[in-house]
Amino acid sequence: MTSNSTNSELRAVGTTVEDWFGHKQYTFTVSGRSSLIVCPENPLPGNPWVWRTEFFSAFDTVDRALLDRGWHLAYHQVSDMYGNPESVKMLHEFYTVATGEFGLSPRPALFGFSRGALYAVNYATAYPEESGILYLDAPVTDIFVWPGRFKQSVEWEQCKSCYGITDEDEPTFRKNPNDMAEKNARDGIPCFICAGDADTVVDFEACGRVYYKNYSAVSDKISMIVKPGCDHHPHSLSDPAPIVEFIEKYAVERGCRL
Numbered sequence: 001m002t003s004n005s006t007n008s009e010l011r012a013v014g015t016t017v018e019d020w021f022g023h024k025q026y027t028f029t030v031s032g033r034s035s036l037i038v039c040p041e042n043p044l045p046g047n048p049w050v051w052r053t054e055f056f057s058a059f060d061t062v063d064r065a066l067l068d069r070g071w072h073l074a075y076h077q078v079s080d081m082y083g084n085p086e087s088v089k090m091l092h093e094f095y096t097v098a099t100g101e102f103g104l105s106p107r108p109a110l111f112g113f114s115r116g117a118l119y120a121v122n123y124a125t126a127y128p129e130e131s132g133i134l135y136l137d138a139p140v141t142d143i144f145v146w147p148g149r150f151k152q153s154v155e156w157e158q159c160k161s162c163y164g165i166t167d168e169d170e171p172t173f174r175k176n177p178n179d180m181a182e183k184n185a186r187d188g189i190p191c192f193i194c195a196g197d198a199d200t201v202v203d204f205e206a207c208g209r210v211y212y213k214n215y216s217a218v219s220d221k222i223s224m225i226v227k228p229g230c231d232h233h234p235h236s237l238s239d240p241a242p243i244v245e246f247i248e249k250y251a252v253e254r255g256c257r258l
Helices: 061-068 085-100 114-128 154-163 167-172 177-186 208-216 241-251
Strands: 014-022 023-030 035-039 047-050 073-076 109-113 134-136 191-196 222-227
Touching: 023 085, 035 085, 047 061, 047 191, 061 073, 061 109, 061 241, 073 085, 085 114, 109 241, 114 177, 134 241, 177 208, 191 208, 191 241, 208 222, 222 241
Parallel strands: 047 073, 047 109, 109 134, 134 191, 191 222
Antiparallel strands: 014 023, 023 035, 035 073
16 A cells, blocks of 8 residues: 655554455554555555445445455444544544545545444535545434434434434434535535335435435435335345446546546
C-alpha cells in the first residue's frame, strides 16, 4: 500500500499486517479506536475503497466482488453511537488517516448495513466532498423506527443518550437520514438501496422506502431492489452484480477511482 504524507496530527498507531483470506489487512488504531484496511492484489488507479461503516465482513458479497476488482475495504469501529455527531467526527478522523497515510481515494463508497446506514448517511451529509457513493442495505433511516419502536430495548436507551433526546422528541426531531435524503441527492451522491419488504426489525416502509421517496424527489441517481418476503436477514444479494454495476457506473464520475 502506498503511503502519502498528511498535515494531520492523527496517525495510524500500532499498525500490523495480517492475512485476510489471502489479502493483506492493515490493522491499527486511530484515536484509540480499532481500524482496518484490506488491500486488493491489484489495486485500481486512484486506490478506490469500500468503507463499511458497521458490521465489517457480514453479508459481504458486494465488498468481496469489488475487492476482487481492485477496491480496498476499510472499517473504523464507532459501534453503539448510532451515527450521532460525535461518531461522525470520529469517522472523519479515520478518513483523514485512510486518505492521508494510506493514500486511499478522497471519495469512498460508503456501505451502510442496518444501523450502519445512520453512520453512512450522516457522514455523507456532513462531508459530501468526502463521499462518493452510498449503498444502504436494510437501512435504518429513522431512529424512532429502530430502535425507537422497541421502547424497552438497551439499544433505544443507548440511542437516546447518544443524541440527548427523549421519546417525546419524535415529532420535532429532524436529524434522521430520511431528513437528509434530499441533501444527499442535491450533493450528487448516488445511492443504491437493497431491502426486504417483510423486515420485522427495521420497517422498510418507514425507512428505506421513505429515504428513496425523498431522494427521488430531487434526483434520479438512486436505484432500489426490494426483496419480496425477505426479513431483515439475509442482507444484500447472493449475486452482487446489480449493486457492483451501479457502483462502478458512478465510480469515475464521483472521483472514487481514476
